[in-house]
Amino acid sequence: MKPQENSIPAELFELLEALCEDRLSPLDAQRLERFVLSSPDAKRTYLAYLDLHGTLHWNAAYGADSSNFDLTVSIPTVIEGQDKEGRKSFGRRPLGLWITAASVALVAALSFALGRWFPPNDSVRSVAGTEKVVSPLVAENVSPTVAPRRSNDDLIPTNKSVGQSVVTNSDGGKPAMLAKEPIASDLTSDPVRGTQPDGLTSDVALPEIGVAAASNGAVESRPPQAIGSAPRSTQQSAQRAIDFINEHLAAGWKLYGVEPSPRADDAEWLRRVYLDVVGHIPSVDVAERFLNSRDVLKREKLVESLLDDPGYVRNWTITWTNLLIGRSDSRDVNRSALQKFLRENFAKNRPWNELVSEFVSAEGNVAENGAANFLLAHMNNDAMPATAITSRVFLGRQIGCTQCHDHPFNDWKQEGFWSLNSFFQQTTIAHFDRRDDRNGKMKSRVTTLETKHVGGPTHFETRRGLMQVTYPKFEGVSVDDAADTNRRQELAKLMTSGEKPLIAEALVNRMWEHFFGCSFTRPVDDMGPHNAPSHPELLDHLSREFVASGYDLKQLMRWICLSDAYQRTSRFGKSNEQDDPASGAAPLFSRVYLKGMTAEQLYDSLLLATGADMTPLELGDHDRRRHEWLQQFVHAFQTDENDESVTFESSIAQALLMMNSELTEHALSLDRGTLLEKVIHSRDAEAEKLKRLCLATLTRYPTPKELQTLRKMLNNGSMAQRNSTAGWQDALWAYLNSSEFVLVH
Amino acid sequence: MPFDRRTSMSDQSNKSAEDASSLDQVPSAEFVQLFTKLQRRLFLFILSQVGSPTDAEEVLQETNVIIWSKFHQFQLGTNFFAWAGMIATYEIRKFRDRRRDHRLQFSDDFLAQVSEEAIEISDELEQRREALSDCLQRLKPEDRELIQARYAPGENGLKVAEKLGRPTNSVYQSIGRIRKTLFDCVNRRLASTARAMT
Numbered sequence: 010m011k012p013q014e015n016s017i018p019a020e021l022f023e024l025l026e027a028l029c030e031d032r033l034s035p036l037d038a039q040r041l042e043r044f045v046l047s048s049p050d051a052k053r054t055y056l057a058y059l060d061l062h063g064t065l066h067w068n069a070a071y072g073a074d075s076s077n078f079d080l081t082v083s084i085p086t087v088i089e090g091q092d093k094e095g096r097k098s099f100g101r102r103p104l105g106l107w108i109t110a111a112s113v114a115l116v117a118a119l120s121f122a123l124g125r126w127f128p129p130n131d132s133v134r135s136v137a138g139t140e141k142v143v144s145p146l147v148a149e150n151v152s153p154t155v156a157p158r159r160s161n162d163d164l165i166p167t168n169k170s171v172g173q174s175v176v177t178n179s180d181g182g183k184p185a186m187l188a189k190e191p192i193a194s195d196l197t198s199d200p201v202r203g204t205q206p207d208g209l210t211s212d213v214a215l216p217e218i219g220v221a222a223a224s225n226g227a228v229e230s231r232p233p234q235a236i237g238s239a240p241r242s243t244q245q246s247a248q249r250a251i252d253f254i255n256e257h258l259a260a261g262w263k264l265y266g267v268e269p270s271p272r273a274d275d276a277e278w279l280r281r282v283y284l285d286v287v288g289h290i291p292s293v294d295v296a297e298r299f300l301n302s303r304d305v306l307k308r309e310k311l312v313e314s315l316l317d318d319p320g321y322v323r324n325w326t327i328t329w330t331n332l333l334i335g336r337s338d339s340r341d342v343n344r345s346a347l348q349k350f351l352r353e354n355f356a357k358n359r360p361w362n363e364l365v366s367e368f369v370s371a372e373g374n375v376a377e378n379g380a381a382n383f384l385l386a387h388m389n390n391d392a393m394p395a396t397a398i399t400s401r402v403f404l405g406r407q408i409g410c411t412q413c414h415d416h417p418f419n420d421w422k423q424e425g426f427w428s429l430n431s432f433f434q435q436t437t438i439a440h441f442d443r444r445d446d447r448n449g450k451m452k453s454r455v456t457t458l459e460t461k462h463v464g465g466p467t468h469f470e471t472r473r474g475l476m477q478v479t480y481p482k483f484e485g486v487s488v489d490d491a492a493d494t495n496r497r498q499e500l501a502k503l504m505t506s507g508e509k510p511l512i513a514e515a516l517v518n519r520m521w522e523h524f525f526g527c528s529f530t531r532p533v534d535d536m537g538p539h540n541a542p543s544h545p546e547l548l549d550h551l552s553r554e555f556v557a558s559g560y561d562l563k564q565l566m567r568w569i570c571l572s573d574a575y576q577r578t579s580r581f582g583k584s585n586e587q588d589d590p591a592s593g594a595a596p597l598f599s600r601v602y603l604k605g606m607t608a609e610q611l612y613d614s615l616l617l618a619t620g621a622d623m624t625p626l627e628l629g630d631h632d633r634r635r636h637e638w639l640q641q642f643v644h645a646f647q648t649d650e651n652d653e654s655v656t657f658e659s660s661i662a663q664a665l666l667m668m669n670s671e672l673t674e675h676a677l678s679l680d681r682g683t684l685l686e687k688v689i690h691s692r693d694a695e696a697e698k699l700k701r702l703c704l705a706t707l708t709r710y711p712t713p714k715e716l717q718t719l720r721k722m723l724n725n726g727s728m729a730q731r732n733s734t735a736g737w738q739d740a741l742w743a744y745l746n747s748s749e750f751v752l753v754h
Numbered sequence: 755m756p757f758d759r760r761t762s763m764s765d766q767s768n769k770s771a772e773d774a775s776s777l778d779q780v781p782s783a784e785f786v787q788l789f790t791k792l793q794r795r796l797f798l799f800i801l802s803q804v805g806s807p808t809d810a811e812e813v814l815q816e817t818n819v820i821i822w823s824k825f826h827q828f829q830l831g832t833n834f835f836a837w838a839g840m841i842a843t844y845e846i847r848k849f850r851d852r853r854r855d856h857r858l859q860f861s862d863d864f865l866a867q868v869s870e871e872a873i874e875i876s877d878e879l880e881q882r883r884e885a886l887s888d889c890l891q892r893l894k895p896e897d898r899e900l901i902q903a904r905y906a907p908g909e910n911g912l913k914v915a916e917k918l919g920r921p922t923n924s925v926y927q928s929i930g931r932i933r934k935t936l937f938d939c940v941n942r943r944l945a946s947t948a949r950a951m952t
Contacts, residue, residue: 026930028805030911035859038805042864052871056802057882061937063801063810064883067794069905391921470927 017054020044025058247567250554255573257547261597268584270577270600275300275307277578277754280708282311282570284606284753285524287320288327289613293705312570316563325562326351327609328523332402333368334386336608336639341440341456342386343375344636350379360560362505365403365512370501374457381458385438388458392433396426403504405515405536423471428482431467431490432500435460464492484511511536513552517565518542521551524569526602526753527590543595574598579754604753608639611751618706618750619676619741620684673745677738689737695720699740706744719743781825788834789821796838798879802872803846803865813849817842835876843869881947882940889939897932904929 024041027033033041045055262269273281279299283291291299299307315321326348334342354364371381387395400408408426439457444450466478481488481496483503488494504512518536522528529542542548551568558564569575579601581588588597596602606614612635615621679686684705688698699719703711711719723736744750781789796817801810820841828837850859860868872879890898903914915925 022930022934026926026933029933030926030929031806032926033805038859042860046864046867049871052867053875056868056872056875056879057940058933058937059802059805060798060879060882061886061933061940063798063807064794064886065901065905066807067797068887069902070907071794391923393923468921468924470924472927472931474928474931476924 017050018044021051021054022058025055028059029062246554246558247564247571250551250568251571251573253550253554254547254568257544257550258572258574258598261544262585262599265587265597267588267597267599268582269574270579270581270585272576273578273601276709278308278576279311281579281601281753282308282315283708284610284614286312286315286324286566286570287318288324288610289320289617290706290708292617293701296704296708308576309571312567316566322352322355325355327607331607331609333383336636338640339386341375341438342382343379343456344382346376346379347382348379348632355562358561358563361516361555361562362510362512362560366501366505368403369399369504370495370497372458372460374455376455378458384433384436385456385458388433388436388438392430392436395433395436396430400429401534403515404511405518405530405534406511407532407535423469424477424479425482427467427469427477428479429500430469431479431481432483432488432496434467434481435463435496437461460495460497462492464490464494466490509549509552509556513556513560514548516562517548517551517555520562520565520569524566524575524601525596525598526604527596527598529596531590543597575601577601579603601754606751606753609635610753612638614750615673615676615745618684618745620682620687621676621678621680673742676745677742679734685737685741689734695723698737702741702744706741707747707749781822782830784830785825785828789818789825789838792835792838794883795835795876795880796842799839799869799872799876800842800846802868803860804849805860809849809853813842813845816849817845820845839869839873878944881944885940885943885947886936888943889936892939893932893935897928897935900925900928901932901936 021041021044024033024037024044027037028041041055045051259269261267276296279296280290283289283295299311304310329351330344330348334344334347338344350367354367367380368383371378371384373381375381375385384395387398397408400406408429437459439459441455441457443452443455466480469477469479471477480490481494481499483500486503488496488499488503504510515534515536518528518530519533522533529544529548530536530540536542551565554568555561555565577600581600585597585599587594588599590596590602676683677685679689684702688701691698693701696716699716700710703709703715719740722739725736793814797810797814800813800817801807804810804813817838821838824841828834846865890901893901900914903909903917904911911926911929912922914929915922918925
């Protein structure tokens with residue numbers, strides 16, 4: 010009857026311990042669940058352990074003898090009242106909590122129901138049950154599938170036929186930037202020769218490109234061209250890196266007998282590259298122009314212009330803010346200072362090793378040195394989160410669990426965790442109130458990250474209860490533990506030096522995942538000998554090239570965006586259906602895998618597509634509003650890695666959440682400046698109007714079948730109902746609710 | 755003492771109409787006694803499905819409200835725990851629905867399996883609870899002190915660490931080690947009882 014002690018893995022006890030101390034992350038909870046359901050012994054161990062925990066809790070609070078149990082403790086005054094009335098009056102919780110809980114539950118119930126239709130993001134077949142993801146929906150499937158959100162702050166006015174738009178940089182009221190649209194032209198004018206207000210013809214407005222795509226297989230090949238401002242050597246090295254990617258991936262396809270997917274059409278590719286590089290879908294103007302351009306190098310030129318687009322800075326600022334401090338706010342962490350730091354550095358294309366070094370060694374007032382907010386956010390709990398997250402985010406190594414025991418599968422020992430932790434031992438957080446010099450009144454609270462001059466070892470306890478000591482040591486290199494050593498500066502040096510430090514490999518892996526929807530190792534941040542990458546040579550080569558390029562982030566993105574594989578469609582056929590990482594297979598990158606939009610991408614794309622941001626209501630601080638809006642979906646946990654969860658990371662749920670929000674109400678309104686207002690009031694023919702809706706939301710023209718269905722819908726019913734505003738709203742709503750809208754494909 | 759699955763909540767609500775006339779009754783002394791005696795068991799039953807003692811207390815309170823309001827539906831002589839457990843199961847579900855954002859979201863399958871097993875081995879769990887008090891006495895004094903500090907109402911590992919001025923991690927590890935010691939001790943005692951009986 011009793012659990013067989015020997016057959017119970019130590020990890021189950023680790024998870025149970027985490028549960029007892031309320032430190033279980035959502036991921037851990039899933040693992041615990043799998044464990045418990047895996048065997049009868051595990052199930053009993055779980056029950057017995059929790060029973061022990063609960064008994065200790067109960068006995069301490071109410072006494073071991075239940076008959077002494079004080080009725081008044083647990084039984085409320087409801088006794089006299091009847092059910093429902095009584096329930097409300099009872100309880101320790103404030104009424105507000107009930108209301109919050111109820112509203113969360115409502116939303117959650119919706120997302121749950123939808124989540125079922127929408128399995129993991131990679132499988133094409135999972136989307137709306139059709140083989141084709143790319144041209145699905147609307148017509149066949151007007152029922153909600155997935156919805157959008159849009160990402161960055163810089164909003165390119167959808168309906169402007171102008172090449173420039175003024176973007177106010179939200180936080181901190183920084184200078185307004187002039188956002189030049191990569192390719193913008195008047196929708197209705199000649200796409201090739203449309204004259205821009207700045208006097209450039211549209212073709213000229215396309216920046217010249219440094220590198221031509223190398224091609225392979227089914228993708229038509231192009232003569233290499235080198236034009237533009239990049240030095241010739243950079244172009245050549247870029248070409249070499251791209252060639253290497255192409256050859257290497259093609260070899261894999263051959264080896265596994267896989268025929269890669271064909272080249273994506275321009276519409277699919279345009280939308281993807283926009284979302285990936287600048288974080289939102291392209292505007293109608295951009296789309297029309299790109300689709301109508303006959304320039305054979307238009308893809309290469311677009312990549313170049315996107316890398317210089319203000320959206321690039323915004324997109325990567327959001328991405329790295331989320332990775333570094335998460336989406337939830339915490340006291341003292343100055344999010345806008347961190348974002349300012351990131352913005353300035355991404356705008357300069359600061360080398361990655363220097364950025365890592367800044368984050369690891371940052372000191373001072375966190376309002377002035379934005380980089381210091383990374384560690385500030387994770388210094389709780391003896392800097393255990395700082396240790397684990399520094400390793401995971403920058404080194405791609407998950408060492409969180411080694412704080413308690415040696416890692417079962419890789420080289421990380423428990424001591425390794427604590428010797429890395431030892432680098433943070435001198436770090437402290439200080440607060441003081443800054444007073445106004447004139448009247449001596451308190452002006453503001455200042456938070457600083459400081460380095461105490463203390464030395465000596467770090468202590469930790471082994472599982473056997475022995476106290477151990479360790480010293481600052483990274484990758485086998487020890488650092489003097491004297492008080493006058495600045496340990497974090499030493500760590501920054503160690504992390505960023507060498508021919509191919511871990512930070513290079515980790516970044517390449519992460520970037521690859523960002524663009525292809527799958528990294529060389531899964532998870533992206535759990536690299537190491539225990540988890541062999543799918544393409545070790547490619548990863549190694551790219552990491553070395555990345556270091557050789559001077560840790561040039563844009564260069565790395567250029568290689569990936571111009572690779573042959575990235576030009577291909579996300580659709581797949583019989584010949585490469587086996588290349589499906591969602592099913593557990595190693596990725597071959599014979600197609601680009603689907604990914605769901607992030608919350609930010611969805612928000613920004615929705616606003617951009619519908620023009621909802623152009624109305625007076627939406628003017629102002631876009632970043633801040635998006636951040637506030639997101640807070641309702643984010644929940645932070647004080648676990649070892651300060652995890653947080655976003656209620657809707659799966660796309661369908663997001664869509665629904667948004668569809669039920671004020672935001673969408675506004676997006677579907679006829680307020681001045683919205684897409685719908687312009688479409689309905691234009692004198693275009695019905696088909697033309699529908700085309701515009703489709704282009705604005707899905708970056709493509711509607712299929713004949715969609716047109717037919719939507720027109721039927723618009724002209725249904727009595728004379729009075731025909732062509733009504735409601736009909737148009739339904740049409741737009743249907744497009745926004747398609748899985749095609751919320752996926753990056 | 756498995757649940758009587760044939761009795762559903764809806765059956766009970768139908769019955770409540772007939773019983774409406776008896777609403778002015780107060781629970782019998784026997785009912786109160788059963789109710790009181792089973793509080794801990796009910797709490798532990800709920801805990802195995804919600805994972806956190808504070809959440810379990812909340813659900814227990816809600817369950818108690820229902821139990822109390824429906825006392826007239828309970829027939830003395832039938833299995834009180836089965837009846838109350840069913841109400842608890844219902845309240846657990848409601849709690850989960852309300853707390854979808856909570857990080858601990860066990861699946862339906864998990865809840866079903868765990869609650870079934872909890873009832874299956876409920877006698878063994880009772881024995882374990884008795885053995886536990888002996889095992890507590892056998893702890894080293896400093897370990898006993900630490901675990902008592904940890905389980906004092908309103909406490910947790912984090913707060914204890916702060917009070918003791920010890921690194922959080924090392925306190926977590928110590929508490930975990932003591933819990934595991936107790937767990938093993940209970941296992942051994944049950945095994946020896948089982949041997950003694952055969």
